[in-house]
Amino acid sequence: MLTINDLSLRIAGRLLIEHASLTLPAGTKAGVVGRNGTGKTTLFRAITGDLSAETGSIGVPRNTRIGQVAQEAPGTEEPLIDIVLKADVERAALIEEEKTATDPVRIAEIHMRLADIDAHSAEARAATILAGLGFDEAAQQRPASSFSGGWRMRVALAAVLFSEPDLLLLDEPTNYLDLEGTLWLENYVAKYPHTVLLISHDRDLLNRAVTSIVHLDRMKLTWWRGGYDQFERQLTEQRELQEKGRVRQEAARKHMQAFVDRFRYKASKARQAQSRLKALEKMKPIAAVVDDTVRAFRFPEPVKAVASPIIAISAASVGYKAGAPVLKRMTLRIDADDRIALLGANGNGKSTFAKLLAGRLKPETGSMTVAPGLKVSMFAQHQLDDLRPEENAYEHVRRLMPDAPEAKVRSRVAQFGLTTEKMATAAKDLSGGEKARLLMGLSTFEGPNLFILDEPTNHLDIDSREALMHALNEFPGAVILISHDRHLIEATADRLWLVRDGEVNPYEGDLSDYRQEVTGTAGDRRERRENEKASKADRRREAASRRQQYEPLAREIRATEALIDRLRKRIDLIEDELADPALYEKDPSTATRLARERSQLGATLAGHEEKWLEMSAEYEQATSE
Secondary structure, X not given: OEEEEEEEEEEOOEEEEEEEEEEEOOOOEEEEEOOOOOOHHHHHHHHOOOOOOOEEEEXXXXXXXXXXXXXXXXXXXXXXXXXXXXXXXXXXXXXXXHXXXXXXXXXHHHHHHHHHOOHHHHHHHHHHHHHXXXXXXXXXXXXXXXXXXXXXXXXXXXXXXXXOOOEEEEEOHHHHOOHHHHHHHHHHHHHOOOEEEEEXXXXXXXXXXXXXXXXXXXXXXXXXXXXXHHHHHHHHHHHHHHHHHHHHXXXXXXXXXXXXXXXXXXXXXXXXXXXXXXXXXXXXXXXXXXXOOOOOOOOOOOOOOOOOOOEEEEEEEEEEEOOEEEEEEEXXXXXOOOEEEEXXXXXXXXXHHHHHHOOOOOOOXXXXXXXXXXXEEEEEHHHHHHOOOOOEHHHHHHHHOOOOOHHHHHHHXXXXXXXXXXXXXXXXXXXXXXXXXXXXXXXXXXXXXXXXXEOOOOOOOHHHHHHHHHHHHHOOOEEEEEOOOHHHHHXXXXXXXXXXXXXXXXXXXXXXXXXXXXXXXXXXXXXXXXXXXXXXXXXXXXXXXXHHHOHHHHHHHHHHHHHHHHHHHHHHHHHHHHOOOHHHHHOHHHHHHHHHHHHHHHHHHHHHHHHHHHHHHHHHHHHOO
């Protein structure tokens, strides 16, 4: 069990968490969510003991092993498999002790303990974890120093997963994973036998891998049952009720205050006025819902439309060394309104293909024809380092608009979603999300016809990812997207291309098919799909016949829907009238009558809704293919 009691945390003089409390039972899998900068990582530091609390305490049972990904990725000459195996400190210590132990009793104890911790299967478990994170058998034997920083962070993640701590803390683990690694991690966390706290902005991961949400908002911690979608729906409903309650309370306060102001000095009403004054003093104000809507992304429209295909590739190969193509035999076409997401594990060539489309690489063989006047922009995470660290956003844009008036430059920066304060902040002092906004704005400054995005969400919180989704859907040009965020892919991409085995080909399935393929749960899904296609026409005919047979039921369902709609509208009107405090003094009999009618209508509505659900279920079952 993890117990947080009256916790306050402060960083550099800034209070991030204030008198927050939370209790999580052992075995809980919880996603920790909240806007960037609210203190989620700071909370993890307090749990591990790396940060002292200003007030309150954090308690875990004695001997609880807490694990998190190391801050520095391993870069030694040791093979990856050995680095991961060493993460189980007890196993490693027992094996070392076994080499020198001479006491038969102690040797027996070592062997018993090694059996208890399943040491004999350790190498297989470590290899499975590394494979799931993208390292094949050959890669597992290579030294860590031969991998880039991002791949080394995967090794650090593999190590903490292999050690299987009692409390696993994961802070944005998908930032250095591809889609395939994210899908594997999702399954792993969902089946993890101990407690997990997961900071993530990946909506699908939070829907599938955890069973509860811890929301850090306004310096408080709140626990919610269910995945992210359920949390978001419950939070919205709670805030709507809170705002309605606040409006009603304000109306009641004004009415009571008006009575007090009018009659407090009138002898016949003084006692009533005093009573209302005391009631006002005891009335605890309901806080207004703060409008914390995230700023939108806005991408300019293409300056000039170009005819399709905007890019045509024929039998092309591309790579970085002559005679050693990364991708080959590519014959593809991109149209002016295409929305294409690239699938495939890291190292298969997705970024290479993106560079080819952006003109940063040339075909080694074959051809690539580009429409006249085509403008291509590309956003990639590594380009964040290209920002001038000492210059602010205004100065970055001023370079592109040297003769424009200041107001016009600031207006253009505002379209990036940066506030007036952030416009004047040096790039090196911006958050990762703010840097991403600045770079996206600069990348699309001239109105591209084709916008290529390579992992654009790594530094964006959930609301900012939602804003990016809307901006991409409103962008009239073509989009090529590389991302591990399935929600973003499903919401913006119309087509999927798979980059694998040195080729780029259209993928016929959807993301659900790809997920099952990656996680090894596809089985004979393809065969079943082929069989289903063969009989699809027959099933459609049968379904049409069933729908005709059940048409009377369908009419009754539609009639019930209309009746439910009328009842709801009447209930809303009554609730608006009952929300007026003056009604209870001016016409109490009407208030009583309306309250009785509201109760009766509510019962009637509930009955019709139950009937509608039963009829709908019957119709759906009878007419489904």
